[in-house]
Amino acid sequence: MIVTSLVQTSVVVLATIFQASANRSTIQCGRTGASVNARVSGGSEPKSSEDWPWIVTLNTGPYLFNPPRSWNLGHDCGGTIVHAQWVITAAHCLDDENKKFPEVTPDFWTVTAGVFSRHVTTASVQRWQTKKVLRYIRHKNFRDEGGAQHHDIALLQLKTPFVFNNFVRPICLPYFRATNPGVHSRCKTAGWGITSENSKVYSLRLQEVQIPIINYSTCRLVYPNSVQRKEHLCGGEFYYGKVDACKGDSGGPLACELSDGSWYLAGIVSWGVGCGRKHAPGIYTNVRSYEQWVLKRIAYYSYKT
Template identity: 30%
Template sequence: MQKQRKKIARLIAGAAVALAAVSLAPMGIAMAGEDGAKKAPSQAAVEQHSDDISAKIVGGTEAEKGEFPWMVRLSMGCGGALFEKDVVLTAAHCVDGSGPNDSITATGGVVDLEDSDKVEVKSTEVLQAPGYDGKGKDWALIKLAEPIDQETLPIAEDDSNNKGDFTIAGWGADKEGGEQQQKMLKAEVPFVDDATCKGAYSELVEKEELCAGFMDKGEIDSCQGDSGGPMFRKTEGGEFIQVGIVSWGEGCARPGKPGVYTEVSTFAADIKKAAADLG
């Protein structure tokens, strides 16, 4: 079974449901071509799942302006968080390799993408996690042409916060197969241990991925278009810290199929070094 990334990936729904008998790819692994209709039904179904970028938080409520100031919407249909004022942390599957890149627009400072207060900044460079091949290591950095004057979100540097309840937020679909949202949604999801998650996804890369969601009922989850956005929680000191990056999952908010997130603490040192190297 192929992973369905939550950007394009967690985007499968509508067509996915109609083609469920053919394929249930977990959230799109990579952007596919636009000629799926010319291909065999099963291949076309998988590519549609992995290409669709629309989506949002399922079972969420609207976020308040300024509530999560580090949140960023990326023009390719992903989310992200300000690691630095001019560096966005997102998912590796949201970008196409590393190098100079001025094609991405980051929108920050608002929860409503039509808000006149929004700040839009172009990218200058992208760094995709070295060695990323679609399994684990799902992180990337986007250097911005100028800073976005908002708070940044610290990342977890050990696994002590990989527990309890997490907050997820984004402009992705509010249901499997749904459309992108104009206003940011937020929701709370509980930690799912590796052993339980491995039962849902045999391909889970332990130590590089962690899971969260309601195993029994589903109902609340990140979805298509939320890829690359942060999963975060408050530390014992009351400060927000990023513990995950929206990565993939089978469908959205399905019982027994939690969301899978990049385990940020595993890559904290690499992320910090990469950000410094971006200059």
């Protein structure tokens, strides 16, 4: 009981410091810039980047945006802004094609926020904020077991902070807003990944889809040796399929909305079998279980820097 109490107290202290830092900006976490509030398989386009101000595109290639339609240049993974200088993504996004870590050193990565369409236009460029990465921190227990990822979470510290506005904002972490999302909670994911399992081309425009949360016992029936209660969240239309994240959406957010209209980061797009298949839900890293890990590293490296 004493150990549990100390852990809970440390989380509260770290969370308070983190929130105080975030509050220096007039922008509140988890609030979209839109007046009101679908890899995404079975999804649709949001109205604008204001609907997803916390989502970012991660890239290591020389071509940032508007690549030839047949190429997947300009986008590697998704990520989520949780602080002006910090982004959360999936640990496996930092591996190369042979699953070797790291693919490249931190300074090769670019992180761009405020993106809706990857087509280069004057209006969109004015909204984009592109930052270089100072360091990445991958969870030390991350492992890939035949495509099933465990502890699939990583942090990217940016060299310079984002400037928050209607198109670039942080999402809330679970501590400030909610516990684990329940079955059928209002949750969504978004990304620039492929929009069907057989596609080979990433989307040039951001796609979003609503993701029903599936209970742990049902998920274990499908993945009996891979899904762990504390590590993973399960989402999708279990009996019908069709809605899911897919290749190119990894690292992006599973965001859940509360009754007050605010959004929090419940999960990170991690792995699954195919895209939008029946009885094969998508698996997301359960952010709530890693919140202390996140807060400690942000606090330590922000001070160290």
